[in-house]
Amino acid sequence: xxxxxxxxxxxxxxxxxxxxxxxxxxxxxxxxxxxxxxxxxxxxxxxxxxxxxxxxxxxxxxxxxxxxxxxxxxxxxxxxxxxxxxxxxxxxxxxxxxxxxxxxxxxxxxxxxxxxxxxxxxxxxxxxxxxxxxxxxxxxxxxxxxxxxxxxxxxxxxxxxxxxxxxxxxxxxxxxxxxxxxxxxxxxxxxxxxxxxxxxxxxxxxxxxxxxxxxxxxxxxxxxxxxxxxxxxxxxxxxxxxxxxxxxxxxxxxxxxxxxxxxxxxxxxxxxxxxxxxxxxxxxxxxxxxxxxxxxxxxxxxxxxxxxxxxxxxxxxxxxxxxxxxxxxxxxxxxxxxxxxxxxxxxxxxxxxxxxxxxxxxxxxxxxxxxxxxxxxxxxxxxxxxxxxxxxxxxxxxxxxxxxxxxxxxxxxxxxxxxxxxxxxxxxxxxxxxxxxxxxxxxxxxxxxxxxxxxxxxxxxxxxxxxxxxxxxxxxxxxxxxxxxxxxxxx
Amino acid sequence: xxxxxxxxxxxxxxxxxxxxxxxxxxxxxxxxxxxxxxxxxxxxxxxxxxxxxxxxxxxxxxxxxxxxxxxxxxxxxxxxxxxxxxxxxxxxxxxxxxxxxxxxxxxxxxxxxxxxxxxxxxxxxxxxxxxxxxxxxxxxxxxxxxxxxxxxxxxxxxxxxxxxxxxxxxxxxxxxxxxxxxxxxxxxxxxxxxxxxxxxxxxxxxxxxxxxxxxxxxxxxxxxxxxxxxxxxxxxxxxxxxxxxxxxxxxxxxxxxxxxxxxxxxxxxxxxxxxxxxxxxxxxxxxxxxxxxxxxxxxxxxxxxxxxxxx
Numbered sequence: 039x040x041x042x043x044x045x046x047x048x049x050x051x052x053x054x055x056x057x058x059x060x061x062x063x064x065x066x067x068x069x070x071x072x073x074x075x076x077x078x079x080x081x082x083x084x085x086x087x088x089x090x091x092x093x094x095x096x097x098x099x100x101x102x103x104x105x106x107x108x109x110x111x112x113x114x115x116x117x118x119x120x121x122x123x124x125x126x127x128x129x130x131x132x133x134x135x136x137x138x139x140x141x142x143x144x145x146x147x148x149x150x151x152x153x154x155x156x157x158x159x160x161x162x163x164x165x166x167x168x169x170x171x172x173x174x175x176x177x178x179x180x181x182x183x184x185x186x187x188x189x190x191x192x193x194x195x196x197x198x199x200x201x202x203x204x205x206x207x208x209x210x211x212x213x214x215x216x217x218x219x220x221x222x223x224x225x226x227x228x229x230x231x232x233x234x235x236x237x238x239x240x241x242x243x244x245x246x247x248x249x250x251x252x253x254x255x256x257x258x259x260x261x262x263x264x265x266x267x268x269x270x271x272x273x274x275x276x277x278x279x280x281x282x283x284x285x286x287x288x289x290x291x292x293x294x295x296x297x298x299x300x301x302x303x304x305x306x307x308x309x310x311x312x313x314x315x316x317x318x319x320x321x322x323x324x325x326x327x328x329x330x331x332x333x334x335x336x337x338x339x340x341x342x343x344x345x346x347x348x349x350x351x352x353x354x355x356x357x358x359x360x361x362x363x364x365x366x367x368x369x370x371x372x373x374x375x376x377x378x379x380x381x382x383x384x385x386x387x388x389x390x391x392x393x394x395x396x397x398x399x400x401x402x403x404x405x406x407x408x409x410x411x412x413x414x415x416x417x418x419x420x421x422x423x424x425x426x427x428x429x430x431x432x433x434x435x436x437x438x439x440x441x442x443x444x445x446x447x448x449x450x451x452x453x454x455x456x457x458x459x460x461x462x463x464x465x466x467x468x469x470x471x472x473x474x475x476x477x478x479x480x481x482x483x484x485x486x487x488x489x490x491x492x493x494x495x496x497x498x499x500x501x502x503x504x505x506x507x508x509x510x511x512x513x514x515x516x517x518x519x520x521x522x523x524x525x526x527x528x529x
Numbered sequence: 530x531x532x533x534x535x536x537x538x539x540x541x542x543x544x545x546x547x548x549x550x551x552x553x554x555x556x557x558x559x560x561x562x563x564x565x566x567x568x569x570x571x572x573x574x575x576x577x578x579x580x581x582x583x584x585x586x587x588x589x590x591x592x593x594x595x596x597x598x599x600x601x602x603x604x605x606x607x608x609x610x611x612x613x614x615x616x617x618x619x620x621x622x623x624x625x626x627x628x629x630x631x632x633x634x635x636x637x638x639x640x641x642x643x644x645x646x647x648x649x650x651x652x653x654x655x656x657x658x659x660x661x662x663x664x665x666x667x668x669x670x671x672x673x674x675x676x677x678x679x680x681x682x683x684x685x686x687x688x689x690x691x692x693x694x695x696x697x698x699x700x701x702x703x704x705x706x707x708x709x710x711x712x713x714x715x716x717x718x719x720x721x722x723x724x725x726x727x728x729x730x731x732x733x734x735x736x737x738x739x740x741x742x743x744x745x746x747x748x749x750x751x752x753x754x755x756x757x758x759x760x761x762x763x764x765x766x767x768x769x770x771x772x773x774x775x776x777x778x779x780x781x782x783x784x785x786x787x788x789x790x791x792x793x794x795x796x797x798x799x800x801x802x803x804x805x806x807x808x809x810x811x812x813x814x815x816x817x818x819x820x821x822x823x824x825x826x827x828x829x830x831x832x833x834x835x836x837x838x839x840x
Contacts, residue, residue: 337728361730375728378721380788389718389729396711403709443729 039064039099039228040085040116040197046093047080049430055080057094058254060247062197067219067229069243069260072272073434073462076249078232079121082199085230086118087111112138117195121202121232121433122373123182127175132157134174135189160188163221165214179371180206180323187215197228204233205459206370208323208488209523216242234462235489236265248272273464284515285478287315287498291349292482293451295334298343303329304506307343311451311482316473318493318514319486321503321526327486328370330503331453334484335367336360337375347451361390366449368440370456370486376440377428383439384410384424391447413442418468434465441472452476455486470496490519502526543780543797546830547804554808561811568690572683572758574803575692576601576751578796580774581781582696582703583747585795586740588778589707591720591787592641592648594741596633596655597748597774601767603663604630604752609672609762612679619678626753627746633659634745638738656771663764672762682757692754699747704792716740720787776827777802801830 044057055077062068070078083089085096087105096103098114105111108118125134132154133140141152157170166184174182183206190198204212219229219242233239239246239260246263248255248271255271263271290313298307304326311317319327333340336354345352347363354360360367369375378386387410388395395406410424417438421431428436437457444452454473458466473496477483487493493500493514500512502525510525554561580597587594608626611617633655640651682691707713715736718726727733751770756762781798783790805826809819 335728357728358730358732367728369728374722375725378718378725378729378788380721381717385714385717389714389726389731392711392714399710399712401709401711401714 041097042081042085042094043097044094045081045084045091045096047077047084047089048092054252055084056253058249058252059094060254060257062228062230063245064196064226064228065223066244067223067231067242069239069246070230070232070249071239071246071268072249072255073464076272076462077252078249079201080252081249082118082201082230082232085111085197086116086199088118112193112195115194115196116199117190117193117197118199119187119190119201119203121205123179123186123206125174125177125182125185127173129174130170131161131168131172131174131177131185132170134185135160135170135192137189139192156192157188160192161185163191163218164188164211165217166211178324178328180208180211183207184211187218191218191222195227197230198222199230201232202234203231204235204238206323206456206488209490210322212238234466236268236463239268240265269463272462284316284496284498285314285474287477288313288480292347293334293484294344294346294349296344296346298330298333298340298345300329300333300338300340300342302506304503307503307508309501309508309511311484313450313480313482314477315499316477316483316485316497318497318500319484319503320488320490320493320500320522323488324505325503325526326506327488327503328455329506331367331455331484331486334360335365335453337367361447361449364450365453366390366444366447366451367453368437368444368455368457370459372433372436372440372459377436379429380427382423382425383414383419383421383428383431386428387413387419387439387442387446390443394447409446413446414439417442417472434461437461438465438468441469445476449481451482451484453484453486456488457485458487458489458492490522493522494519542833543782543794543801543830547797547801550801550804550808554804554811558808558811561808566807566811570803570807571693572690573807574799575690575696576755576758577770577773577777577802578696578799579699579747579751579754580770581777581795581799582699582792583744583751584771584774585703585778585781585783585790585792586707586716587648587744588775588783588785589716589720589787589790590737590740591723592737592740593652593775593785594634594637594744595649595652595771596637596659597744597751597771598767598769599656599659599663600630600633600745600748601752601755601770602764603633603659603666604749605756605766606663606667606672606762606764608679608753609675609756610666612675612756612762614674614676616676619676622675622679623682623753626756627749630749630752631742631746634742634748635738637745638741641741642734642737660764667762667764669764671764673760675756675760675762679753680757680760682754683760692758695750695754699750700792700796707792712736712739717788720784720789722788773802780827780830802827 040062042058042060044059045055046057047055072078084091087108087110135157136153141149141156143149154170161168164184164187168181187203222229243260246260247257250272291310292313293311296308299305307330319330321327332338334345336356336359339355345354352363388406395402395409407424419438420435428439457469473483485497497514500514500522501508502510502522504526560566584594584597604626607629608622611625612622637651637655640646641648684691686694715731718731719733719736723733755766777798778795780801781794783794805823809822
């Protein structure tokens with residue numbers, strides 16, 4: 039039905055997609071797999087009319103198609119769910135879902151009741167109870183993602199391109215999405231799907247294409263592949279167990295949080311992080327993970343409660359206070375709270391610790407360049423130079439650059455909020471190894487994550503949140519996914 | 530490297546346009562290339578140049594300052610009030626003018642940061658407030674009788690117009706500041722992504738306050754220079770000066786969304802607008818037509834630039 043024929047794309051003299059041909063069939067889920075920068079998103083964006091190919095062509099229903107804009111593709115029947123969420127924050131959920139396809143009455147006025155009903159119906163298909171009259175800006179990242187999916191479903195498209203739709207979703211929401219995908223399949227819709235989660239691919243995909251470094255490695259029915267084979271195809275080498283061995287932590291308490299409260303998000307949160315220890319905050323979407331770590335970092339301070347670092351109480355009103363005290367954080371919201379897109383990779387890395395590379399008020403450019411170069415090498419950030427704008431890097435490299443920024447200031451406590459969200463398995467393994475290295479160096483790590491395998495393998499202890507309260511503190515070595523989930527689920 | 534090349538291209542493109550306009554003018558009118566006229570151009574662009582450098586800082590943080598013209602008038606009146614012969618040393622009226630401008634800028638900055646009011650609204654308010662204050666303090670009449678020491682500021686030093694020297698000094702300092710000071714880097718970071726800058730520990734509020742304060746201070750300087758040139762403090766002076774200044778900055782490649790832009794770009798923008806103004810005058814184009822032509826050139830230059838940036 040939809041066919042990529044020798045598609046090629048260059049960016050600034052660099053070929054990011056070498057001539058690639060793939061067929062997509064109705065009623066089939068076709069997974070595109072590959073590390074970050076392998077060319078999956080580029081391929082999808084060409085199919086969706088967002089990018090123009092520099093070679094080859096798109097064939098749509100046996101005819102050559104020229105999609106010069108996403109609108110052309112939509113009209114033809116191809117919708118895309120983007121990896122980077124693009125909500126309009128000050129419109130309601132219903133207005134976002136029906137954006138560009140608003141139900142209209144006579145005279146072109148928007149038919150509000152029909153709009154609300156349509157939004158409700160689409161959210162219902164995803165088994166979500168988000169109120170359609172809420173403003174987008176009041177939603178969490180996960181809820182925003184659900185709305186974006188509903189929006190694409192509403193296009194009545196024959197092909198839906200999904201670029202990491204589950205990156206921000208909890209297991210529960212993922213299950214709902216999968217049931218919706220099954221219904222679409224039954225209706226003969228073609229789904230093109232990318233993800234970094236192995237288990238999803240084999241639950242979902244009928245056919246899998248693997249890309250590596252902008253080249254198609256191969257296409258095969260999912261039944262002929264297994265995770266080990268797939269990983270080998272993706273990275274081009276055998277990947278040993280991605281999770282390194284956990285080392286025992288010390289007994290020295292680094293961070294002590296007591297009675298942290300900000301209604302209605304969370305209340306009476308208490309836990310400790312010792313030196314050399316990885317403590318995970320687990321919980322479903324909306325349980326308050328991000329809110330709690332944001333309070334410790336001063337992004338949105340708690341209304342009451344105590345935070346002690348190294349035994350001395352801190353009053354943290356903003357991230358500057360946290361950084362001064364020795365607390366660093368890598369945010370889950372890379373685009374909104376992490377990157378300064380127009381600045382170079384190097385300048386992004388040195389932003390938090392710039393004072394260390396200054397003589398008085400003046401930046402010592404030599405020292406700064408040396409430091410950012412060192413960080414880029416140490417964290418394996420792939421970029422043309424330190425001055426390449428960070429917006430041009432792949433998600434995994436951006437994430438590594440933000441980690442490099444956080445660690446350049448040598449914080450004692452490192453808060454990582456979804457550190458491996460939307461990045462490939464190679465970069466994931468690097469970040470896991472780094473977390474262990476930091477723990478070994480006597481740092482404390484507070485890890486907020488929705489990926490249970492990650493939580494169970496990396497953390498020493500797991501603090502489970504349920505609707506803004508601590509429901510359990512578990513020893514990671516003697517617990518399993520079911521136990522964590524049982525404590526995380528609302529009663 | 531990519532952006533560096535694009536910047537170079539952008540600058541060369543703009544420089545080329547300026548040279549072409551200059552060539553056209555010098556061919557069609559032999560006065561244009563005369564030393565007297567070029568000195569005149571330099572003198573004319575100085576005030577817009579000083580304002581443009583100041584507002585570059587504000588635009589880089591993602592803000593805007595519409596109050597420049599009024600602040601120029603208020604600072605000029607304040608300066609002239611203290612500049613009567615024999616009253617004070619010449620430094621007093623200069624300081625009064627500068628501080629008046631800085632105070633207006635700091636009020637803008639405070640309302641934008643602590644008050645959380647949109648820069649457009651805050652500076653629109655300041656635009657009418659400063660104009661009103663200028664009229665109140667002057668009683669609606671030009672403040673005349675200024676000392677020769679002060680009006681000498683509009684004269685020459687070693688054959689170079691002092692306003693030009695002020696502009697050059699301000700531009701050089703601003704360029705050095707933006708590329709070498711930590712605060713300069715912070716200005717780009719705040720304009721590039723304010724929330725991310727805050728999360729990275731950048732004192733966002735202080736950075737913005739500084740940008741608006743500096744912009745006001747330079748508007749004060751422009752007010753003093755203008756008062757010296759017209760030998761009075763004119764409460765009605767500086768009408769719509771902010772528009773020429775912002776136009777110059779945007780022509781120079783600074784993004785209205787913040788985070789992207791350079792002082793060298795601003796300099797070229799100022800030069801282009803100056804050459805066009807002067808050229809249209811020399812050609813004897815009526816001021817009605819001048820306004821239309823200038824508007825077309827501003828939009829055209831920015832359109833060309835953005836088209837180039839996209840490709």
